[in-house]
Amino acid sequence: MTVIELNGLTKSYRAHQALAGVTLSVGRGEIFGILGPNGAGKTTVVECASGLRRPDGGTLRVLGLDPRERRRELLQRVGVQLQEAALPDALKVGEALRMYASLYDRPADWRALMAEWGLDGKRRTRFGALSGGWKQRLFIALALVGDPEVVFLDELTTGLDPSARRTTWGLIRDMRDRGVTVVLVTHFMDEAEALCDRIAVIDRGRVAHEGTPGELVARSGAGGTLEDAYFALIERNAS
Amino acid sequence: MKGLGTVISVELRLAVRDPMSAFFALAFPAVILWMKMRNGGTLPGGLPLIEAYVPMLSVFVIGLATLVVLPATLAQYRERRVLKRLSATPASPAMVFGAQWVAHLLLAVLGSVVLAVLGLVAYGMSGPVDPAAVVLAWLLGALCLGSIGLLVGALAPGGRAATVVGLAVFFPMVFVSGAMSARETLPAQMRAIGEWTPMAPVVQAVRAGWEGQGLPPVAVAVMVAIFLVAGGAAVKAYRW
Numbered sequence: 001m002t003v004i005e006l007n008g009l010t011k012s013y014r015a016h017q018a019l020a021g022v023t024l025s026v027g028r029g030e031i032f033g034i035l036g037p038n039g040a041g042k043t044t045v046v047e048c049a050s051g052l053r054r055p056d057g058g059t060l061r062v063l064g065l066d067p068r069e070r071r072r073e074l075l076q077r078v079g080v081q082l083q084e085a086a087l088p089d090a091l092k093v094g095e096a097l098r099m100y101a102s103l104y105d106r107p108a109d110w111r112a113l114m115a116e117w118g119l120d121g122k123r124r125t126r127f128g129a130l131s132g133g134w135k136q137r138l139f140i141a142l143a144l145v146g147d148p149e150v151v152f153l154d155e156l157t158t159g160l161d162p163s164a165r166r167t168t169w170g171l172i173r174d175m176r177d178r179g180v181t182v183v184l185v186t187h188f189m190d191e192a193e194a195l196c197d198r199i200a201v202i203d204r205g206r207v208a209h210e211g212t213p214g215e216l217v218a219r220s221g222a223g224g225t226l227e228d229a230y231f232a233l234i235e236r237n238a239s
Numbered sequence: 240m241k242g243l244g245t246v247i248s249v250e251l252r253l254a255v256r257d258p259m260s261a262f263f264a265l266a267f268p269a270v271i272l273w274m275k276m277r278n279g280g281t282l283p284g285g286l287p288l289i290e291a292y293v294p295m296l297s298v299f300v301i302g303l304a305t306l307v308v309l310p311a312t313l314a315q316y317r318e319r320r321v322l323k324r325l326s327a328t329p330a331s332p333a334m335v336f337g338a339q340w341v342a343h344l345l346l347a348v349l350g351s352v353v354l355a356v357l358g359l360v361a362y363g364m365s366g367p368v369d370p371a372a373v374v375l376a377w378l379l380g381a382l383c384l385g386s387i388g389l390l391v392g393a394l395a396p397g398g399r400a401a402t403v404v405g406l407a408v409f410f411p412m413v414f415v416s417g418a419m420s421a422r423e424t425l426p427a428q429m430r431a432i433g434e435w436t437p438m439a440p441v442v443q444a445v446r447a448g449w450e451g452q453g454l455p456p457v458a459v460a461v462m463v464a465i466f467l468v469a470g471g472a473a474v475k476a477y478r479w
């Protein structure tokens with residue numbers, strides 16, 4: 001069953017066209033990866049699909065709803081980890097989770113999430129005093145606090161130490177196994193290869209390639225790892 | 240409006256936790272009261288000073304909390320993308336406004352309680368004559384000035400700009416509207432200018448209630464009108 005369907009999505013920021021017709025679909029319970037160079041339009045896709053930005057053209061459906069019309073209803077069922085966001089410096093970790101949980105009709109158990117993401121020991125730490133990686137973990141936990149059916153994670157593990165990355169991968173797989181659909185933007189090829197069921201490579205506002213990691217490797221003709229395939233595919237797209 | 244109570248309690252805690260806003264809303268007005276009361280005495284007309292200064296300074300506190308602290312907080316939240324994160328939840332702009340307004344109103348309540356306790360304990364305050372009228376006038380004043388604060392917070396590009404605008408609105412106004420020096424003692428010209436500020440009807444109504452003279456209908460109507468116009472404009476101007 002399809003839970004995310006984007007069709008010919010376009011979006012311009014003044015003169016600059018960020019999305020030039022993005023079409024992709026994601027099925028329920030999939031881990032869907034979005035790869036692509038800086039400025040390719042990955043964040044714009046995520047923000048349009050989660051209702052934070054209005055695309056200029058194209059159609060989109062998430063959980064059967066149009067984010068342009070039913071944004072608030074959708075945000076009850078969708079979790080988002082934004083690439084750029086912050087909390088008030090003086091807000092403590094426990095307070096942030098409790099407060100965000102209170103905004104949803106049927107939230108997850110925020111104390112359990114806090115424990116699951118290793119934030120128990122930081123419960124009384126102020127956001128401003130957290131290191132980058134701990135902020136990142138808090139943002140992932142906040143994306144899940146509404147007990148979402150679909151989660152968008154923009155630069156999932158940027159700033160996490162290697163062991164936190166591995167733990168995060170495990171927790172993302174657990175989520176998928178519970179039927180949650182995960183869309184993750186990443187710059188780490190090993191992460192995409194290890195986690196994603198399917199991948200879209202976005203380049204200059206378009207989906208340049210789409211498929212399972214294995215399919216992308218095969219299509220590139222480069223053999224080897226997803227990283228080799230990615231470079232070969234991006235290069236081919238440039239010419 | 241799910242979670243409104245939780246957001247309000249968290250925002251109030253953040254306001255009290257911030258040394259600047261805690262000092263300005265809680266300690267600063269008390270210091271002014273102490274300075275004003277050093278020489279004691281009565282106003283022309285015979286009203287004991289404390290019966291004028293506590294209601295006046297409680298309006299001063301409303302102004303500080305809703306015209307200076309509130310817009311700075313809101314604009315800083317926008318600048319630092321705190322609102323952006325919040326926009327990815329079911330929270331609505333109305334809920335953000337409501338939570339900010341109530342949290343800063345409660346901050347002003349705390350500041351006013353400090354003033355009242357100081358008045359009772361240290362200066363033998365006997366008022367208010369009509370507590371219900373005072374509470375009503377005070378709340379209307381908080382709605383009126385709070386809606387202006389929300390408008391500044393909605394329009395200002397960042398926290399610094401909002402602080403500058405907030406202070407520029409607040410300071411001239413407290414001097415000429417009679418929130419800091421009693422209207423009876425202001426030069427006629429200054430008082431005439433002060434009548435045109437949104438703080439004047441608030442001072443007038445709170446003091447009238449305090450002295451048991453009933454609420455002046457014109458002042459009440461002006462406060463309601465400002466609330467509707469500025470509040471409506473703030474909702475229109477809101478950006479995450």
Ligand SMILES: Nc1ncnc2c1ncn2[C@@H]1O[C@H](COP(=O)(O)OP(=O)(O)OP(=O)(O)O)[C@@H](O)[C@H]1O
Nearest residue numbers: 013016018036037038039040041042043044045083
């Ligand atoms: N608010 C904005 N105003 C103007 N231009 C923007 C804005 N946001 C993004 N852009 C531009 O749109 C293009 C796509 O940006 P986007 O953030 O979607 O890229 P991205 O693929 O997420 O990049 P990165 O890997 O660096 O995060 C970029 O050229 C960027 O400069």
Ligand SMILES: [Mg+2]
Nearest residue numbers: 042043044083
């Ligand atoms: Mg991005």
